[in-house]
Amino acid sequence: MKKFITIIFLLLICSCTKKSNYDYTIKTIIEENTNTVIAINYPITNIVKINKELKKYVNNTYDTFLKNYNTISYLDKKHELNIDYTYYNLDNHYISTILFKHISSTDQSLVLNEVFNYVYDIKKQKQIKFTDILEDDEKDYIKSLICNLLVDKYSSSIDISKIANIDYENLNFSFSGEYVNIYFEGKSIANNNNILEINIPLTYFEKLQNLNIKKNIENVTNYIEPNINYIDIEKPVVALTFDDGPSKYTKEILETLKQNNSNATFFVLGNKIDDYSDTIIEMYNMGNEIGNHSYNHRWLTKLSEEEQREQIDKTQDVIKKYIGTSPIYLRPTYGSVNSKLRKNTNLEIILWNVDTKDWKYKKVDTIINNALKNVKDGSIILMHDTYQRTSEAVKILVPQLIKDGYQLVTISELKEVQKIKNKLNEKR
Ligand code: ZN
Numbered sequence: 306m307k308k309f310i311t312i313i314f315l316l317l318i319c320s321c322t323k324k325s326n327y328d329y330t331i332k333t334i335i336e337e338n339t340n341t342v343i344a345i346n347y348p349i350t351n352i353v354k355i356n357k358e359l360k361k362y363v364n365n366t367y368d369t370f371l372k373n374y375n376t377i378s379y380l381d382k383k384h385e386l387n388i389d390y391t392y393y394n395l396d397n398h399y400i401s402t403i404l405f406k407h408i409s410s411t412d413q414s415l416v417l418n419e420v421f422n423y424v425y426d427i428k429k430q431k432q433i434k435f436t437d438i439l440e441d442d443e444k445d446y447i448k449s450l451i452c453n454l455l456v457d458k459y460s461s462s463i464d465i466s467k468i469a470n471i472d473y474e475n476l477n478f479s480f481s482g483e484y485v486n487i488y489f490e491g492k493s494i495a496n497n498n499n500i501l502e503i504n505i506p507l508t509y510f511e512k513l514q515n516l517n518i519k520k521n522i523e524n525v526t527n528y529i530e531p532n533i534n535y536i537d538i539e540k541p542v543v544a545l546t547f548d549d550g551p552s553k554y555t556k557e558i559l560e561t562l563k564q565n566n567s568n569a570t571f572f573v574l575g576n577k578i579d580d581y582s583d584t585i586i587e588m589y590n591m592g593n594e595i596g597n598h599s600y601n602h603r604w605l606t607k608l609s610e611e612e613q614r615e616q617i618d619k620t621q622d623v624i625k626k627y628i629g630t631s632p633i634y635l636r637p638t639y640g641s642v643n644s645k646l647r648k649n650t651n652l653e654i655i656l657w658n659v660d661t662k663d664w665k666y667k668k669v670d671t672i673i674n675n676a677l678k679n680v681k682d683g684s685i686i687l688m689h690d691t692y693q694r695t696s697e698a699v700k701i702l703v704p705q706l707i708k709d710g711y712q713l714v715t716i717s718e719l720k721e722v723q724k725i726k727n728k729l730n731e732k733r
Contacts, residue, residue: 329392330553331577333691334367335602336664341375342639343367344602345388346576347404354432355402355425362421363388366406374410382411389576389601393480395507396516399433400425401479403488405500411607416498420488422477435476438485440511447509448473451487454503455494462495483507483518536712536722538729541682543711544719545569545703546657548598548636550690551581551588557696559588565703567713571690572598572636572655575620582627589628594715596634597621597652606641610649617650634716655716657687663695672698677705683723685716 334345345367347359366388374384387407394400404421426433439447452468477488484504491497507513536542547558550573562569571588573595578585589595599605599616608616621631635652642654659679663672672694676686688695706713714722 331390331580333549333552334363335549335689335691337639338371338375340379340382341371341384341386342604343370343386344638345386346574346601347388347390348392348402350392350400350402352400352425352427354430355400355423358423358432359402359404359421362404370408374408379410384408384410384415385604385607387601387603391479391481391486393482395480395513396518398427398516399480400427403477403479403486407603409607413607418498418500419490420477420500422479422488424478424480434474435478435487436474438510438512443511444473447505450505450509451503454505455489455501458503459495459501462491462497462499463501464495467494480507485510485513536714536718538722538725541711542714542719542722543680543683543706544685544714544716545688545699546572546596546636546655546685546716547688547690547695548572549574549602551577551584552691554693554696555581555584555690556587558690558699559584559591559593561696561699561703562593562713563591565707565713567703567707568592568594568715568718569713570594570596570634570655570716572596572634573620573624574598574602575600575616575623578620578623578627585624585627592715594634594717595624595628595632596636596655596716597624597632598636599638602638604639604641605637606643606646610645613646613649617652655685657685659684659686661686661688661695661698663688663692663698667694669694669697669701673702673705676702677709680706680709680711682711683719685719 329348329350331346332349334343336343345363347363349356366386370384370386385408389405391403392401401424406417406419406421408417409415424433425431426437436444451471455463455468456465471494479486484506487503487505489501491499491501495501507516507518547555547569550571555571568591571593573585585595597617597620600619601616603612603616605613605616617635625631633652634655635650636655637646640656642656647654659676661672661675666672666675680686688699690696703713
């Protein structure tokens, strides 16, 4: 008996230490108003101090943006607010978070890019500044290195006279796999509105040398071919589609689909894939389809051709890294399409014809009814796997649709069924 207790005790210790205490989830806010579109993604960590600062920044930005731009004076043009982030836990010693804020108007008369930076020392339990990671005797060397890297990378756009005035103590910086990344707002040292970024290897900093530095994760290649479901073309089909994920709610939705032998299509954001790679692999292996919904939910139709391609291609690449293949469908952000976007991508653009409005309505019943009252054979239903309420709605909606005679299929399967039906109709 004593032995048994010891084993249980050991198991408990193991399961406790295995889990990282410095994990995080992503908070997503995506909405479309009369005069504005908003897409915000930022990390919620396990550290109250970090969350408080990030939340304060996001809430202030959101409120100010709506107050300034969701007004009657801008009826002729829309404004976009986008907040993206990076998060990195460096060997359970430092946590770095960076928020990138972008505001612009449809006509590009306004373009604003800003960086908000919070780096936390877990051991000292406080925020640190850039100069805190420098030893006294390396300060001059690191400063000249930063200047050289900036001039090397941005020689054409940089204002040399402004480099002398760089405030090193308050530099925006973050950690990533092997680098310290430093960010400058273009307005402060260049004559543009971009964010300038340089990277210095972590090993260049004396204080960071003893930390356990992880190399970038290698590409995952052990994916399997997905299940293929049998579809009866005599029966009606419907495609559930989920935008803006993956999120912490996605796995629950996958479980509901699995229990009901059904599949759906997930139009994912590229910047979330690395954090939810196991969700993506599971999603794909279960026979669901993965589509592209841009990298960080920028308003695609408003971007330059180069920016559009970057948003789409970066997402294609990061999906391929985990499932070995890239999407063939694109769902444009805010459902907004124009000829420039169509010409600029090989992906087929997929919109929807039934909107559950789950981003707007908080009641599960309303979301379900919005789907059920409009659904018919061939419908594409829009939902978002970023809400608990959507996951709850799916638990009722999926069995109800099946009861009503629908087969729940992916976009590719829906297209295939429609093709076969058209051919049969031609023959008749
Ligand atoms: Zn979206």
